[in-house]
Amino acid sequence: MKTIFYITGGSRGIGKALVESALKTNNYFVYGISREQSVEHERYKHVALDLSNTNTLNELELPFDAEANKVVLINNAGMLGKVSPFGRQDNESIIKTHTINAIAPAVLSNWIIKKYSDTATQIVILNVSSGAARYPVAGWGNYCSSKASVDMLSKVIALEKSNGKVKVFAVAPGIVDTQMQTEIRQASPSDFSDLQRFKDYKKNGQLSDAQEVAESLMQIVNHPEKHQDTLLDVRKL
Numbered sequence: 001m002k003t004i005f006y007i008t009g010g011s012r013g014i015g016k017a018l019v020e021s022a023l024k025t026n027n028y029f030v031y032g033i034s035r036e037q038s039v040e041h042e043r044y045k046h047v048a049l050d051l052s053n054t055n056t057l058n059e060l061e062l063p064f065d066a067e068a069n070k071v072v073l074i075n076n077a078g079m080l081g082k083v084s085p086f087g088r089q090d091n092e093s094i095i096k097t098h099t100i101n102a103i104a105p106a107v108l109s110n111w112i113i114k115k116y117s118d119t120a121t122q123i124v125i126l127n128v129s130s131g132a133a134r135y136p137v138a139g140w141g142n143y144c145s146s147k148a149s150v151d152m153l154s155k156v157i158a159l160e161k162s163n164g165k166v167k168v169f170a171v172a173p174g175i176v177d178t179q180m181q182t183e184i185r186q187a188s189p190s191d192f193s194d195l196q197r198f199k200d201y202k203k204n205g206q207l208s209d210a211q212e213v214a215e216s217l218m219q220i221v222n223h224p225e226k227h228q229d230t231l232l233d234v235r236k237l
């Protein structure tokens, strides 16, 4: 069974671990979509795109494979944006964070559902969400609201596509040891009241490993029928 993966943000962190996890299976083929390329493999093709560029998203076209039995879109690329309370935010960060975290997943979801609608191909969309989509964090307004948008996008698609051809999930991955956590720990204490808590997670070895998180996410896309809920959390699977 030929399965095609479209994985955004596959150049590092959780996304790279997802790409490497998918490539362990012989009939899995991966398109990695990010600015940088860090994976070389005979079943990997890189699509160099800046997902913060709305012109790029407006004209989005990705390789289509009519022979695929299953296609998996993993909207993983994301950014934290400027950590600061509103009133001290900047417009560039507001626009960029929402574009990568919320608009790009919507555009890519629309593309894959449209492109494969007249085929027998099964479609699985996994949006990498965040706990911060589901509770407010002071200083993370752009991040929380853009991730909440992805949760709602997923719920709407699940409502529209209840016939089984399309399965969609928004999954919070937990607190994972990646560059994003490094950025969180570099925030200014005057902008981020929770800073010490995140420094303690690292100090106390409480961050999850990206490979382990990727394996849990792969279990969801490999067995979507096992999950009835759209909003999931890796820590509660």
Ligand SMILES: NC(=O)c1ccc[n+]([C@@H]2O[C@H](COP(=O)([O-])OP(=O)(O)OC[C@H]3O[C@@H](n4cnc5c(N)ncnc54)[C@H](OP(=O)(O)O)[C@@H]3O)[C@@H](O)[C@H]2O)c1
Pocket: 008, 009, 010, 011, 012, 013, 014, 015, 016, 033, 034, 035, 036, 037, 049, 050, 051, 052, 053, 075, 076, 077, 078, 079, 100, 128, 129, 130, 131, 172, 173, 174, 175, 176, 177, 178, 179, 180, 181
């Ligand atoms: N780490 C955590 O604790 C945590 C917790 C909850 C949710 N998440 C979510 O998990 C996902 C992955 O995060 P991570 O921790 O692995 O972050 P990361 O290490 O910072 O990786 C982010 C990925 O997104 C890509 N990306 C960023 N800006 C991009 C752009 N303009 N165009 C295309 N790709 C872009 C990067 O690729 P390039 O730089 O090559 O473009 C990179 O591959 C994100 O959606 C994040 O919100 C992470």
